[in-house]
Amino acid sequence: MKSILIKIFLIAAIIQSCHQPLPPELENRPPGIPENVFPPADSLNIPVELTFRWQCSDPNEDDSLIYDFYLEANNPTPALFKDSLATDTLFVDSLEYDSTEYFWKVVAFDRSGRSTSSPVWSFSTIYENNNPPFIPSFPQPANNADQVGIKNISLNWLGGDPDSFSKVKYDVFFGGDSQALQLTAENISGTSHALPILLYGTQFYWQVKSYDDYGSQSESPVWNFKTVTADILFDDNFDSYTYNTNPPSLVWTVSESGIDIYVSNETSWNDVGNSMCFTDPTEAANGYLATQFEAHETGMIQFYWKVMNEDDYMGFRLYSDSPDSLHLGPQVSIREGKIQYYDIDRLWQDVSSVNTDQWYFIQLIFDCNDQFFAIYVDGELKTEHGTWLGTSVPDLDQIYFLTFENRICQKAYIDEFRYMSVVTP
Structure with missing residues (x-):
């Protein structure tokens, strides 16, 4: 009878040990969330041939990862583009020009099949035939103007872009030294910039640089005017x-x-x-x-x-x-x-x-x-x-x-x- 009880006790102990959780270092946990490296989320003017890059890690040191890559134009729930990638990069040379919006994501898998998905990111491609903005022109005050007032003065110019799809921004440079103009207005959408009250009888110089959404730029000549001479x-x-x-x-x-x-x-x-x-x-x-x-x-x-x-x-x-x-x-x-x-x-x-x-x-x-x-x-x-x-x-x-x-x-x-x-x- 005693031997039977001992056997029952041993069997119960073995069964209980089978239900004990693994220590943390042996427990398999899912991969971390993949992070975007390139192209940045919501970026513009991306080339149609590029290498996608991301990064991801796994909490289990000895685990390895593979990736499914999803990519599709004009669809916020992109389709599978490439599966079972062993690296965290993928070169793609089949994108379309002209500001096509692409959506992409990455799903990471470990060796046991546990997975984690990234968010969906988006970007837009470059225009194939983008033209630079018009060179800023027709300055006011007019170039070489004299006896300009010292207050309530605005710099004005004619800008724009030959491409209807392009939005133009301007940087304005201003100062008393034509060789060391200072940035006085940055990334403005209008074609006018108000000046502070100025010094009497002083020669001022200014220049406008224009940029479109796709990396093209133009710049004006350096213009100048002189303020009114005081008594x-x-x-x-x-x-x-x-x-x-x-x-x-x-x-x-x-x-x-x-x-x-x-x-x-x-x-x-x-x-x-x-x-x-x-x-x-x-x-x-x-x-x-x-x-x-x-x-x-x-x-x-x-x-x-x-x-x-x-x-x-x-x-x-x-x-x-x-x-x-x-x-x-x-x-x-x-x-x-x-x-x-x-x-x-x-x-x-x-x-x-x-x-x-x-x-x-x-x-x-x-x-x-x-x-x-x-x-x-x-x-x-x-x-x-x-x-x-x-x-x-x-x-x-x-x-x-x-x-x-x-x-x-x-x-x-x-x-x-x-x-x-x-x-x-």
């Missing part, structure tokens, strides 16, 4: 003044409260002549250098500017003397190693970073009608649409260069100050 209404390089003194009171007003503002021969932007120096070594001090000029709704100031220490604070403000206004125009400062302006929301906005002991050429163009200004630093547009607090200011006619209470300015300089506008006869 110089105030100009001072400080070179005629005695150094280590204040400038003449008939030209500049100086206010010094614990600071020193003087004509300096220590440095100038071109190492010739004088500049104006500001030293404000304590937080309790402040002061300004101010002048007044002819009032205008639109105008430009320009000067050279530098600070000598990272913690130097210095700024300038434009004002209006007109009644019934908030008086205050654009405010710009060097603070914390940056040029910044104070906007209509009473927030400081970055213009450009600055290094110590380096001259920067500042040009600020203001427009009181539209209540904005632009700032160029060393000829490069840095602020396109700055705002200021005095929204009711009808014109501007004063500038103050100043240091600030509760801030220090160990040493800063300005040089070659100029104000200009167009005087209507």
Whole structure:
């Protein structure tokens, strides 16, 4: 009896062991999802002869994979094109031209027959006889145009493509150097591009490049125009003044409260002549250098500017003397190693970073009608649409260069100050 029980126990143990799951490393799992390598999903302009590529892996290290490849034109549920492929590539040379849309997928099988399908991908083929876009032409402003206004200027051209099936996009290049044009608009569908407010009396260059969906492109010549020449209404390089003194009171007003503002021969932007120096070594001090000029709704100031220490604070403000206004125009400062302006929301906005002991050429163009200004630093547009607090200011006619209470300015300089506008006869 005892031997019978032992036999029954052994048989039960054997049966139970047959139902134990395999350890994970021995369990067969299906292949991973095949991933697209080429051609990319939803791509255009694909050649009619190409090698399809995909990648797939299997969680079982010793397992091998084969693939069924599905491909068909104009059918989102493509038919089987090739089965039992041992590699993850397939060369096909039987596709049709002219933007035919193809759908394809891959199904991976392991040695035990378990399978995983990829998503269905699509692409379109190249046109057999695609023509490049028309060369952009008929520029506005016209090539070599002179006395072009500085605001509300748009670049316009005639574009298009001889093929009705092609869609054209444009890149616009613009700048003050014909050999170093900057990309200013990219991949636009229209044939017009609005410019920011521009500098007076400056030669500008521009070019348009056009592209169709199928890789063909054309480009215009480099065109140019020159903006209107402004009248110089105030100009001072400080070179005629005695150094280590204040400038003449008939030209500049100086206010010094614990600071020193003087004509300096220590440095100038071109190492010739004088500049104006500001030293404000304590937080309790402040002061300004101010002048007044002819009032205008639109105008430009320009000067050279530098600070000598990272913690130097210095700024300038434009004002209006007109009644019934908030008086205050654009405010710009060097603070914390940056040029910044104070906007209509009473927030400081970055213009450009600055290094110590380096001259920067500042040009600020203001427009009181539209209540904005632009700032160029060393000829490069840095602020396109700055705002200021005095929204009711009808014109501007004063500038103050100043240091600030509760801030220090160990040493800063300005040089070659100029104000200009167009005087209507």
